[in-house]
Amino acid sequence: MKPQDIDWNNLSFGYTRTPVNVRCYWRDGQWGPIEEHTEETVTMHMAATAFHYGQTAFEGLKAFRCKDGKVRIFRMDENARRMQSSASYLQMAVPSVELFCEMVAKVVTDNKDYIPAYETGGSLYIRPVIVGSGPQLGVKPADETLLLMFVSPVGPYYSGGMKGISAIIDRTHDRAAPFGTGHTKAGGNYGASLTSALEGHEKGYDSVLYLDPAHHRYIDECGAANFFGIRVDGNGKAHYVTPDSHSILPSITNKSLKQIAADFGMEVEARHVELEELNTFSEAGCCGTAAVITPVSTIFDPADGKTYDFGQGVGPWTQKLYDELVGIQHGETEDRHGWNTVLDL
Numbered sequence: 625m626k627p628q629d630i631d632w633n634n635l636s637f638g639y640t641r642t643p644v645n646v647r648c649y650w651r652d653g654q655w656g657p658i659e660e661h662t663e664e665t666v667t668m669h670m671a672a673t674a675f676h677y678g679q680t681a682f683e684g685l686k687a688f689r690c691k692d693g694k695v696r697i698f699r700m701d702e703n704a705r706r707m708q709s710s711a712s713y714l715q716m717a718v719p720s721v722e723l724f725c726e727m728v729a730k731v732v733t734d735n736k737d738y739i740p741a742y743e744t745g746g747s748l749y750i751r752p753v754i755v756g757s758g759p760q761l762g763v764k765p766a767d768e769t770l771l772l773m774f775v776s777p778v779g780p781y782y783s784g785g786m787k788g789i790s791a792i793i794d795r796t797h798d799r800a801a802p803f804g805t806g807h808t809k810a811g812g813n814y815g816a817s818l819t820s821a822l823e824g825h826e827k828g829y830d831s832v833l834y835l836d837p838a839h840h841r842y843i844d845e846c847g848a849a850n851f852f853g854i855r856v857d858g859n860g861k862a863h864y865v866t867p868d869s870h871s872i873l874p875s876i877t878n879k880s881l882k883q884i885a886a887d888f889g890m891e892v893e894a895r896h897v898e899l900e901e902l903n904t905f906s907e908a909g910c911c912g913t914a915a916v917i918t919p920v921s922t923i924f925d926p927a928d929g930k931t932y933d934f935g936q937g938v939g940p941w942t943q944k945l946y947d948e949l950v951g952i953q954h955g956e957t958e959d960r961h962g963w964n965t966v967l968d969l
């Protein structure tokens with residue numbers, strides 16, 4: 625699609641074709657050159673381990689066209705390190721942080737006419753994916769790995785203002801096993817979550833809340849997003865409370881919010897969070913790259929029929945955290961931790 629044919633003010637979170645994607649193959653023990661491609665398809669061996677044995681992991685990050693005309697990419701080195709961790713656990717070739725970041729910068733530069741203008745509130749979503757592309761018949765790692773990145777312009781998550789969602793606690797499916805792949809962005813985790821999400825929707829809920837798979841006692845994640853609650857203690861001090869467990873995907877948005885909360889003078893608690901603690905939170909939300917923060921209004925527990933209620937709108941601390949993070953991403957608030965890569969495009 626040509627840039628002039630895109631309906632820039634009505635973009636959703638969906639796939640829009642852009643001219644260039646970048647690819648790099650690991651063969652014979654080393655990474656080859658970064659290739660620029662215009663076709664949307666990949667030719668791959670039918671016995672590639674990606675198809676049979678789930679040797680696939682992905683990432684998601686964003687680039688923003690800012691008021692000062694520059695382009696800012698948010699914390700891409702963190703995405704690089706997380707992809708290293710996923711690739712390593714799934715026994716694929718591990719790209720260097722430098723290779724990952726060079727490919728991100730290239731795919732953004734090559735598609736710079738597809739970065740939504742500042743005024744639209746949109747961004748360029750970058751999707752890196754790494755797969756075992758070499759053939760195997762037995763359950764073994766592929767001897768060839770493909771790292772591919774494409775981009776798609778996406779709209780602002782909240783066009784009509786921030787709105788809270790409803791969630792149901794899922795006690796019949798787990799997102800990941802206690803010592804499994806939950807800490808990685810392995811493709812299999814997401815295939816395995818589709819039934820759970822669909823059943824949640826059919827029951828009338830926007831999202832599902834997963835509990836820790838070993839005990840079903842602590843909170844893990846909310847759909848494909850991290851969870852946090854805000855507790856204001858007797859002395860009026862606000863606490864940013866977020867679950868920590870091996871089966872949770874370490875969200876870069878959450879990592880950033882923890883830092884911002886600490887900067888605000890909030891108490892940051894990253895630890896096991898008991899389900900019953902929901903009673904102590906005045907605000908709750910889930911966080912990830914797509915939406916930054918989605919406030920959670922209600923959580924229903926089918927075990928005892930109880931609904932935890934955090935109010936319909938967005939709470940004051942949630943709003944403050946959201947505004948600060950979005951301000952940094954758009955170059956309007958001082959980037960005091962050096963999170964942005966600034967490109968002159």
Ligand SMILES: *Cc1c(COP(=O)(O)O)cnc(C)c1O
Binds near residue numbers: 848873
């Ligand atoms: C990607 C993802 C997140 C959010 O991570 P960000 O780095 O903030 O985008 C949270 N939970 C799961 C399960 C995810 O896949």
